[in-house]
Amino acid sequence: MRRICSILLALALSVFVFGTAAASAAEIICSSTTSTENSGLYGYILPIFEKKTGIIVKVVARGTGAAIEMGKRGDADVAFVHAKEQELKAVAEGYFVDRHDVMYNDFVIIGPTNDPAKIKGMKSAADAFKKISEVGLFVSRGDKSGTNTKELAIWKKLGIDPKGQKWYLEVGQGMEKTQRIANEKRAYTLTDRGTWLATKDKDRLEMEIVLEGDPILFNQYGVMAVNPAKYKHVKYKEAKAFIDWLISKEGQQVIGSYKDKNGNALFIPNAK
Amino acid sequence: MDSIIESFSKALSLILNLDRELREIIFLSIEVSGTALIAATIIGLPVSALLGFKRFPLRGAIISMLNTFMGLPPVAVGLFIYLLLSRSGPLGFLALLYTPTAMIIAQTILAFPIVASLSHSAIVSVDPIIRQASMTLGATPLQISLAIIREARYGIISAVIAGLGRVMAEVGAILIVGGNIAGFTRVMTTTIAMETDKGNFELALALGIILLTISLLINLALYFIQKRGVAGVNR
Numbered sequence: 001m002r003r004i005c006s007i008l009l010a011l012a013l014s015v016f017v018f019g020t021a022a023a024s025a026a027e028i029i030c031s032s033t034t035s036t037e038n039s040g041l042y043g044y045i046l047p048i049f050e051k052k053t054g055i056i057v058k059v060v061a062r063g064t065g066a067a068i069e070m071g072k073r074g075d076a077d078v079a080f081v082h083a084k085e086q087e088l089k090a091v092a093e094g095y096f097v098d099r100h101d102v103m104y105n106d107f108v109i110i111g112p113t114n115d116p117a118k119i120k121g122m123k124s125a126a127d128a129f130k131k132i133s134e135v136g137l138f139v140s141r142g143d144k145s146g147t148n149t150k151e152l153a154i155w156k157k158l159g160i161d162p163k164g165q166k167w168y169l170e171v172g173q174g175m176e177k178t179q180r181i182a183n184e185k186r187a188y189t190l191t192d193r194g195t196w197l198a199t200k201d202k203d204r205l206e207m208e209i210v211l212e213g214d215p216i217l218f219n220q221y222g223v224m225a226v227n228p229a230k231y232k233h234v235k236y237k238e239a240k241a242f243i244d245w246l247i248s249k250e251g252q253q254v255i256g257s258y259k260d261k262n263g264n265a266l267f268i269p270n271a272k
Numbered sequence: 273m274d275s276i277i278e279s280f281s282k283a284l285s286l287i288l289n290l291d292r293e294l295r296e297i298i299f300l301s302i303e304v305s306g307t308a309l310i311a312a313t314i315i316g317l318p319v320s321a322l323l324g325f326k327r328f329p330l331r332g333a334i335i336s337m338l339n340t341f342m343g344l345p346p347v348a349v350g351l352f353i354y355l356l357l358s359r360s361g362p363l364g365f366l367a368l369l370y371t372p373t374a375m376i377i378a379q380t381i382l383a384f385p386i387v388a389s390l391s392h393s394a395i396v397s398v399d400p401i402i403r404q405a406s407m408t409l410g411a412t413p414l415q416i417s418l419a420i421i422r423e424a425r426y427g428i429i430s431a432v433i434a435g436l437g438r439v440m441a442e443v444g445a446i447l448i449v450g451g452n453i454a455g456f457t458r459v460m461t462t463t464i465a466m467e468t469d470k471g472n473f474e475l476a477l478a479l480g481i482i483l484l485t486i487s488l489l490i491n492l493a494l495y496f497i498q499k500r501g502v503a504g505v506n507r
Contacts (some may be wrong), residue, residue, distance in 0.1 A: 028454075029370060029451075034469070038469065038470050042454075043454075049362050058370070058451075058453040058454075058456055059453060060370060060451035060453055061452070073358050073359055073360040074358070074359030074360055074364070075360075075369055112318050132390050167293065173469075174469045176470055178471055186490070188285070199470075202472075231359060233359065235365065
């Protein structure tokens with residue numbers, strides 16, 4: 001009995017030591033969003049960056065709200081998100097530095113193929129939302145994500161408070177799951193083109209883009225480093241190297257060349 | 273129905289052709305949950321023995337608390353550990369957030385009440401004759417305790433199995449404190465959750481099958497130990 005105990009103890013200790021010794025200097029934590037990770041972009045660009053600089057970027061994917069919060073608490077070194085207003089606010093508050101535009105894709109409104117609310121042909125996203133609120137069903141991310149923030153901004157512009165309405169379903173899930181729920185419910189939803197293109201065939205969604213191209217649906221991605229003056233432990237140098245690479249000619253070219261398995265370009269680089 | 277059969281057959285072919293990334297995920301799962309279970313057992317067994325053999329104030333309250341904590345929601349434990357280990361939290365200087373160690377801590381907290389409480393039940397239900405017989409044979413208090421634990425080992429192993437079930441299947445806590453970082457803190461359950469989100473049902477299913485198989489193997493091994501334990505009691 002005692003021998004078994006001591007063996008178990010030794011095992012436990014060795015794994016503890018092994019577990020903590022793994023951290024090294026050239027690793028940074030990047031807080032980002034589920035939609036960016038699920039698009040497959042990181043799997044494509046990070047190995048290229050790592051090969052060039054030796055810096056390993058560990059991505060923790062959350063909703064945009066949580067991703068920015070992680071940086072504010074000092075739990076990340078760099079944030080790569082898509083909610084420009086929230087980002088600029090966090091920079092103004094002193095939590096982040098070196099914010100840059102990196103790339104964009106756009107939001108689209110998707111709905112059932114037979115388009116029961118007759119949205120197709122409309123030009124304005126706000127008009128489409130109004131129509132859906134009258135005769136359709138809308139599935140919302142409801143998770144403070146970038147997509148959710150954009151959606152709520154459109155409702156606000158319309159002066160409609162959708163919360164608690166019977167045509168409004170807040171699901172509190174990631175983009176792809178939300179699309180699938182909308183598909184099952186024969187409802188409309190707002191999605192980003194990247195997720196839509198990457199998943200519509202795989203998930204066998206019986207849905208179509210019913211409205212696109214309204215400038216209000218523009219989805220800008222930005223990157224920013226956690227302010228080293230606020231948190232001494234952050235790896236600012238490495239974070240800065242990552243940001244500089246993303247907005248460099250090479251990084252921009254790599255982002256632009258990323259295509260999903262159906263050959264669609266998902267992100268358009270636009271760093272200045 | 274067809275799509276379910278299709279998913280299963282694709283899942284099976286994925287299992288047969290395990291790639292390196294998946295193997296690492298499986299290994300990390302076993303490492304994290306195994307370590308947490310061992311730690312919970314090492315802490316839990318003495319606690320259960322203490323509660324079983326000694327009478328002291330608040331003993332009843334502690335037992336009730338352990339029983340309540342058997343139902344701790346993993347997400348709440350995850351959030352609590354996150355706030356502790358966060359750079360803005362009291363233990364932030366340890367830099368443990370988003371490491372396997374943080375996941376082990378969270379799962380140890382989840383498994384500990386189960387191991388301690390169920391082991392305690394096993395110890396107190398040992399036939400009092402054992403204690404009396406040991407005493408008449410002139411055993412020291414330590415020897416008496418060891419004799420009782422020996423008799424209770426059947427129940428204690430059940431307690432460890434229950435703890436194992438808790439940590440192997442758990443996703444809420446380790447997702448929050450581990451962050452599901454590819455190649456570092458991604459384990460089977462968090463991968464299943466993520467791949468389901470991404471619509472890769474086959475991969476999620478394959479991992480689910482592997483997880484069950486591993487649990488089955490461990491339980492079989494413990495079952496054989498248990499059987500030997502029962503044979504020993506009946507001897």
